Amino acid sequence: MEINEIKQESKKGTRTLVKCLVCGEIFDSSLEKCPVCGVGREHFIPYEVEETGYQSNTEEVFVILGNGAAGISAATAIRDRNKTCTIHMVSNESVRSYNRPMLTKTLISLKDIKQIEVHNPEWYEEKNITNHLSVTIQEINTEKKVINLSDNSAIQYDKCIYALGSECFIPPIKGADQPEVIAIRKFSDVQRVTDLIPKTKNAVVIGGGVLGLEAAWEISKSNCNVTVLEMADKLMGRQLDQEAGEFLLTIVKNAGIQLRLNASVIEITGQNEVTGVKLATGENFPADLVILSSGIVPNTALAIATGIEAARGIVVNEHMETNLPDVYACGDCAEFKGVNYGIWPQALAMGEAAGANAVGDAVTYENVPPVLTFTGMNTSLFAAGDNGKTPGIQYTTVMKKDETLKTFEKYYFVDEHLSGIILIGDTSKAGKLTNDLEEKRLLKDMNL
């Protein structure tokens, strides 16, 4: 059953919905796992459908550039409020919107796009949304209000929503352009990895963030030797603290993954095919497959070329408006108040605001607090809030660690109020603690 049908039934009181605290997805409460990010029930909270009330049925044409989380969220917000307008979605991928976070979480078992599609083809028919797939947007002419596409066609629009997301950052390493070096961003990247897996004995993952570790764990299931090379001196340094990083390090090593911190990669070696990864120290790690996981770069080039203001991302206000009239931006490619975490819940929320405001509604976007989860390596991890990262702030902490049970909990407080959480091994309290964090609960009330 599609989310919108579920919402309808929920309005009639026949179904109950939940919201995933990790990715913001809303779905039927009977599901055991979130369809977008795969986390379990401990991360769900009950969700009540809010009716928009706003309706404006017009003959306008809305063009949505990109069909990722932000694009599909914008399309849904438009159709919810305008039943008669024309909606075009354009993507250079050959597939309809899908749950991108599942790419690394199901890397080895993902065979068919249907496993992770957001909506089936009937949904688009019913909503009268036209998908333009496998076409690249060449130019946005904001004066003539025309989008020029790579197949020489053009779309005339009244309102344009720029949701072109981001690409993987490819570090300038010699040999990174070889076919066996893959950065996972699209479904087609997963297909390339799965084609190479049967002949892979040694895989090296460059980058020890969440996506790198997810990919490493998945690849290790296919009986390859897997090594993770991380440039920093700790794992997930942005979200974890020193103790949590060390705890996770032991778990990763115990899961059979080789891990090297302070690893400065200077070359991916090989003539006709990849043979290894070389560090500045001279060490060489044999590899037939290399996964690059080194962050993202927002897709802003087309916007900049047409005069849309961008810093790291396209600059938008709280209504997702850019500096040009009738052009909105949302998702990984946009930034609000200088912030863009490049995460699914933010893309959903920005997309909804962009779509709603483009129709004429007044929806204000607020930055979504980032949450980190990781499941794999025989453990689970949850980190949220400020875990001691703001300079000049005095934190109080409470830490509980059990080496036998392999569990770790740490709580950060500012002026006695909860500011951050790290859970490793047992994340069953994540939902409740997220509420505590939102309410900035006092240390004395937390029963720690």
Ligand SMILES: Cc1cc2nc3c(=O)[nH]c(=O)nc-3n(C[C@H](O)[C@H](O)[C@H](O)COP(=O)(O)OP(=O)(O)OC[C@H]3O[C@@H](n4cnc5c(N)ncnc54)[C@H](O)[C@@H]3O)c2cc1C
């Ligand atoms: C492997 C992976 C795992 C992730 N895991 C998580 C997670 O666990 N939790 C989380 O919160 N977030 C996660 N993310 C991040 C999350 O998926 C993104 O924040 C989200 O998908 C962004 O959505 P978007 O719509 O802004 O952009 P995108 O999903 O990138 O969509 C943009 C679309 O535009 C297309 N496009 C770009 N340029 C052009 C052009 N010129 N012409 C035509 N089409 C174009 C792109 O191909 C793409 O299809 C993950 C991301 C990846 C890659």
